[in-house]
Amino acid sequence: MSDLVSGTDPPAAELKSGFDAARIAEVKAWLASQFDAAGKEVPEFEYTPRSVAHLHNIATISQAKSQASGIVASDLRQKAAEYRSQAARIREILEHAGMAQESLPSNVISSAQVLANVANLLNIRDTEMSSFLVAMGDISLRKTGVEEKRAKVQKESRVLLDYTRKAIARLTYLKRTLAQLEDDVPACEEQMHHWKTNLKLMIKKEQQYLQQYSNYKAILNRVGYTPEISHGVLVEMAEHRKELEKKTKPILDTLRSYQDLPPDKTLAALAIEDKRRQYAAAEKYLEEVLHSALATTE
Numbered sequence: 191m192s193d194l195v196s197g198t199d200p201p202a203a204e205l206k207s208g209f210d211a212a213r214i215a216e217v218k219a220w221l222a223s224q225f226d227a228a229g230k231e232v233p234e235f236e237y238t239p240r241s242v243a244h245l246h247n248i249a250t251i252s253q254a255k256s257q258a259s260g261i262v263a264s265d266l267r268q269k270a271a272e273y274r275s276q277a278a279r280i281r282e283i284l285e286h287a288g289m290a291q292e293s294l295p296s297n298v299i300s301s302a303q304v305l306a307n308v309a310n311l312l313n314i315r316d317t318e319m320s321s322f323l324v325a326m327g328d329i330s331l332r333k334t335g336v337e338e339k340r341a342k343v344q345k346e347s348r349v350l351l352d353y354t355r356k357a358i359a360r361l362t363y364l365k366r367t368l369a370q371l372e373d374d375v376p377a378c379e380e381q382m383h384h385w386k387t388n389l390k391l392m393i394k395k396e397q398q399y400l401q402q403y404s405n406y407k408a409i410l411n412r413v414g415y416t417p418e419i420s421h422g423v424l425v426e427m428a429e430h431r432k433e434l435e436k437k438t439k440p441i442l443d444t445l446r447s448y449q450d451l452p453p454d455k456t457l458a459a460l461a462i463e464d465k466r467r468q469y470a471a472a473e474k475y476l477e478e479v480l481h482s483a484l485a486t487t488e
Contacts, residue, residue, distance in 0.1 A: 210239065213246050220249035430479045438472055441465055 214237055225232045235241070309316070312325035445465055 210242065213242050217242055217245045217249055220252070221245070224252075427479070430476065434472055434476055438469070441468055 217237075218232075221232045308322075312322065312329070314321045314325050445461075
């Protein structure tokens with residue numbers, strides 16, 4: 191069964207080669223006809239599949255257009271023959287009626303020519319008054335449409351002219367502004383240089399102040415200062431300190447007066463011990479006041 195099929199069906203390569211040969215023959219025939227019509231010989235070139243396909247496409251389009259133009263030309267020739275026969279018939283009728291062109295006055299001939307020219311200009315096939323009126327109406331409508339379009343175009347042109355003037359004014363303003371900015375560039379650059387210099391100094395000062403702040407913070411931490419101690423607390427503690435100074439000042443004055451007394455070790459020891467107890471009681475009272483002030487703040 192396979193042998194019968196392979197024997198009856200031609201290979202695809204043979205079909206393709208036959209198809210290419212037919213195309214090449216058609217292309218050669220078309221090129222020969224075209225160059226013979228122009229009185230020249232066909233130049234030699236290589237027939238590649240791409241060139242053959244391109245030329246075959248051109249030949250197909252050319253033959254189709256030639257066939258279409260031949261049909262149109264034959265139709266026009268037929269119409270021309272009909273128009274000539276109709277003109278001969280009309281000429282014969284005019285000659286029998288005594289209205290041949292040779293027998294008419296020159297003014298009538300010129301008027302007829304003017305009428306024919308106007309009819310051709312208006313693109314009408316007869317010279318009846320109705321046709322002229324319709325054609326003039328069409329021309330009037332076209333004129334109106336053209337005038338409307340012209341008015342619209344003029345309006346748009348005025349708008350564009352206004353936009354152009356505004357754009358020119360803005361461009362002039364921008365150029366003037368640009369020139370002014372270019373003039374201000376040196377002063378601005380000098381100011382920027384000054385600011386950069388000051389910025390460097392400020393950065394150094396900032397580093398110095400940060401270092402001082404850290405040092406002061408370390409000192410405050412070392413002396414036991416905490417953020418809970420507010421200004422009001424310090425003022426209150428200062429007032430208590432003044433009160434304690436008022437209370438301890440007589441004791442200090444008394445102790446200083448003891449220096450002027452004759453030396454009595456027993457009395458001096460008793461007096462010193464009494465003053466020590468008073469001083470310890472004052473210190474204890476100061477500590478209690480400070481603790482109470484801190485507790486109130488918290």
